[in-house]
Amino acid sequence: MVLKLVIAATALVMMLLAVTKVPLRYNARNVAVRWKTTAMTALAFTVVIGLLTVMLGFVNGMYQLTLHSGQPGNVIVLSDRATDEVVSNLLPTDVGDLERQPGILRDGDRPMASRETYFVVNQPLRNARAGRPGRRFVQVRGLDDPELSARVHGLEMLPGGQWFSSAGVREAADAGDPRQRELVEAVLGEGVAGELGRDRDPATAASWRRPDRLDVGDTFPLGGRTWVVAGVLNSGGSTFNSEVWAKRSLMGGMFGKDTYTSLVCRTADAESARKLKEFFTTQYRKSSVLAQVETDYYESLSNTNKQFLYAIAFVTAVMAIGGAFGVMNTMFAAISQRIRDIGVLRLLGYRRRQILVSFLLESLIIALVGGLAGCALGYLANGLSATSIVNAGPGGGKSVVLRLIIDARILGVGFLLAIAMGLLGGLIPSLSAMRLKPLESLR
Amino acid sequence: MKLGILIFRNLRRNLLRSILTSLGTVVLVFVVTLVWSILAFLQAATEEKTRNLKAIVTERWSIPSRLPFSYAATLAEGAARSPQDVRPLDSMNWQFYGGTVDPEKISRESLIYAIASDPRKIPTMLDGLESLPPDQEEQLRKDVEKLAATRQGVIVGRNHLTALNKRIGDRFKLFGISTYMGIDLEFEIVGAFPPGRYDGLAAFNSDYYLNELDAYARRNNGRKHPLAEHSLNLVWLKLADTDAFNRVAEQIESSPSFNSPAVKCETAASGIASFLDAFRDLIWGMRWLLAPACVATLSLIIANAISISIRERRLELAVLKVLGFRPWQILTLVLGESVLLGSLSGLASAVATYAAVNWWMQGLKFPIAFFDAFFIPSDAMVWGFCVGAAASLAGSFLPAWSACRVKVADVFSKVA
Known part of the structure; x- marks a missing residue:
């Protein structure tokens, strides 16, 4: 769509060039002679277009995040009428029955289904930077079998890491305090590893394995316990990037939730996922559940994106x-x-519409120069990371770490807006130039 | 005085240019006013108070907070155990309830999130309701009295009245969603919150909610609802000053009554700041990219207009010099034109934005965390005036400087 509009806008400019008989050099020279005014006008374009591309890059990053978090062959099952994972409630008996339904792929004798409990946990910040609140919300996903869950979600561990053990804890080698001897094992998304790493005490920098984020073997406090990083997920570009994974049975006791919040089932393909979703929605009677194809679920989380976009x-x-x-x-x-x-041009035989196009082209030249500079300026923000929230409406949401994505589509939108501003700003003055009478102009 | 008259006349001379520059200023100050209004509100909400402050008690680790209702009475007393302990000036329990009017098709319009509480606490403990205009205050007092007297009564925000297409006196039924499944409540609308901050809220009697939780067990062979033991979400406390807060927070957090689950006590400002932290980059962008970009664009537009004007009036400026005008007077003349135009346009923009957003739109609908709508503060008039003046001063300084350095001989030699 954007590409088509860019082509149309370029075609419009080419058409204007073809229509005008006034040499383009005439306009270019006039623009150059008034270079200060031209530069200032173009700079205003640069600021507006640059800002637009950065803002759209933010929203695009959020859209890409929700787009790439789900697998088309997965079905996510929540409790009926649950508006979000955090308020869903599935009993262990229900989950056991749900994952035995036909259509779910199997790995040997195990169903390819990830049993999950999603928590949002307060983490007091001991080294909060100035102007930051004294605590943050950390998203914890309690899992029974992390390796299976990673396979269901299509995620891999970064080299050097390992999944947490079946106990979910390990002994600290050098802890003097007996209460801190048992460390909770966790697998972190890259984004949250960066967030947690940022609040380390700078005085301990010499012992950091990586300056930009927590790495395997690093520890952090959460829920009154000390946690150790068992591994870091290669989760960039998905909402799992902002999550801490740990043993569910341990989390239930720590944060007061013994039930599951979701069951994610892997099927053969997108079509099978649709069928399984329909089955859970219309035929499954043992418990009342809300089943969605995972990609649809994450698409529904883009409500915030729309709000920002508007x-x-x-x-x-x-x-x-x-x-x-x-x-x-x-x-x-x-x-x-x-x-x-203008009077001279008219006497030389140039027609009114050619005068109109000539001045319109001049404003378009300024707009294009400023707009392209704005696109280039905005592009500098490509890849920067930012925090936000994605949700489907009131009553839930996920904090996410995202990357600004400024792609060709967004640059195209910037280019189009520059053309539109140039046309809008140039049209009325050009019409007034067109209507000048030759003899009066020369008087 | 003469200079002032000259400034006005110059602005009227090229009316089209003055109007275009003024319109540019109006639209850009409009954006700045909106952005700063949101930022100012968030700043005020997260600014720690030293007197008459509110504290919020929630579950220590988990979000959403779920506490046993048995905590309520002790927390309302600030967990005071001896006569020397500090007690809060006032308190309010919040029990959240979420339901939909259409269980078959849950949508943003059909959803209502309500708080169950003691109705008498509404006017004194909900922020902003203690300082209403007299007519709204009187109406709220009557609505609260009705709510206290009507077991199944509810006071709803204006957004819900519109979305449900209901009026005061109508009845409706909510079907519990998410963790509230199994608790369906029937309500009679006894009043509406004053327009503004509570447009998206509903409040009803805590007694009705607790009775329905008990009734669930009776309907299900004694099986309690999952929320029966954790129906209290948070407790607000009103405290005299920071010292009282610190003591009450210590009393609560060290109390053996609140072990399972543990609780935390923080100032309302601190709690709100934590929720807003997820939006910190967005807020940073609004503060340091959007608003400055608007001011920069505005300065460029004004600089452009004044530069053009100076270039066209070089001869006139030379004549003024010949007539005895000093360079500073010419500088003042040009800066005066620009600042007058910018400040008046900025002021007009802010006044129009204030009227449009506060009176016509009933608030700027931009949901961030739990704030649904934002209003333009009266300070915006000052911002508009100052932003317009400052941007025009910054934009016109160089052109004005070049105007006051016009060399009479150069100008007349070119004319000759």
Whole structure:
């Protein structure tokens, strides 16, 4: 869609070039002569377009995150009428029966189904930076079998890590305090490893394995216990990037939840997943559940994205109007300085529409120069990480660490907005130039 | 005085340019006003108070917080164990309940999240309701009285009235969702919250909710609802000052009554700041990218307009010099034109934004954490004026400097 619009906009510019008989050099020279005014107008374009691309890159990052978190062959089962994982409640007996249903792939005698309990846990920050709150929310996913869960979710461990043990704890080699001797084993997403790593005491920097994030063997406090990193997930680009995985049976006791929140079932393909979802929705009667294809579930989490997108569209539209007023000023001034030129051009035989196109092209040149610079400026933010929340509506949500993604589509939107601002700002002055009468212009 | 008249006349001379510059200022100050209003509200909500502050008691580790209702009475007393201990000035229990009017199709419109509490606490413990205009305060007092007298009564926010297409006096049924499954409640709307912050909230009698939790067990052969033992979500406490907060927090967190689950006591500002932390990059972007970009664009538009104006008026400026105008007077003249235009346009924009958002739109709908809508503070008039003035001053300084350095001989030699 964006590509088509970019092609259409380029075609429009080419068509204008073909229509005008006034040499483009004439406009280019005029732009160059008034270089300060032109530069200032173009700079306003640069700021607006640069800001737009960064803001859209943020929303795009959120969309990509929710898009890549689910597997098309997975079905996620929550309790009926649950608006989010955190408020879902599945009894162990129900989960046991659900995972035995036909359509779920098997790994030997085990169903390929991940039993999960999702927690949001308060973590007091001992080394909170100035201006930051004294605690943060950490998302913990309690799992029975982490290796199986990783396979169901299509995730892999980064080299050097291992899954947590069946007990979910290990003995600390050098703990003096008996209460801290038992360490809770955890597997971290890369994003949360970075977040947790950022709040380490700088005085201990010499002992850090990595400066940018926690790594295998590092410890961190949570829920009144000391946790040790058993492994780090290669989870970039998914919501699992912001999660801590640990032994479910241990988590239930620590955070007061003995039931499951979700069951994620792996099927053969997307079609099988749709069938299984339909089965759970319409035929399964043993318990009341809410089944969704995993990709649909994560798509529903993009509600926040839409909210941000609308806000960005509104702000950008308003700023674009402001920028267009700036172009109008420039173009009206250009026309008032060149009234005699216009008269001469008309006497030389140039038609009104050619005068119109000539001035319109001039405003488009400024818009394009500023717009392209804005796109280039905005592109510098590509890949930067940011935090946000994705949710499907009130009553839930997941904190996520995402990367700004400024792709060709977003640069295309920036290019289109620049063209639109140039047209909007240049049209009225160009129309006024077109309507000038030759003899009056020369008087 | 003469300079002032000259400034006005100059602005009127090229009316089109003045109008375009003014319109550019109006739209960009509009964005800045919206952004700063949101930031100012969040700043105020997360700013620690030293007197008359509120504390919030929740489960120590887990979100959402779920506490036994048996904690309520002791927490309302600040876990005071001896006469010397500090007691809160006031308190309010919150028990959340979520339901839908349409169990077949759960949507944003059909969902209602409500708090079950003691109705008499609503006017004194909900932020912002203690300082309402007299007519709204009187209406709220009547609604709260009705709620206290009506077991199945509910006070709802305006958004819910619109979404449900209901009026005060109507009845509706909510079917419990998520962890509230199995608890279906029938309500009679006895009043509406004043427009603004509580547009998305509903509040009803705690007694009704507790009775329905008990009734669930009776309907299910004695099997208790999963929330029966954990129906209390949080307790608000009103405290005189920071010292009282510190003592009450210590009393609560060291109390043996709250072991399973453990609780934490923090100031409301601290609690809100924690919830907003997930949005920190978004807020940073609004504060340090969006608002400055608007001001920068505005400065560029004004700089452009003034530069054009100076270039067109070089001859006139030279004549002024010949007539005895000093460079500082020319500088003042040009800066005055720009600042007058910018500040008045900024002020007009802020006034219009205030009226449009607060009166017409009933708040700026931009949900962040648990804040549904934002209002434009009256301070925005000052911001608008100052942003317009500052941006125009910054944008016009260089053109004005070049204007006051116009060399008379150069200008007239070119004319000749």
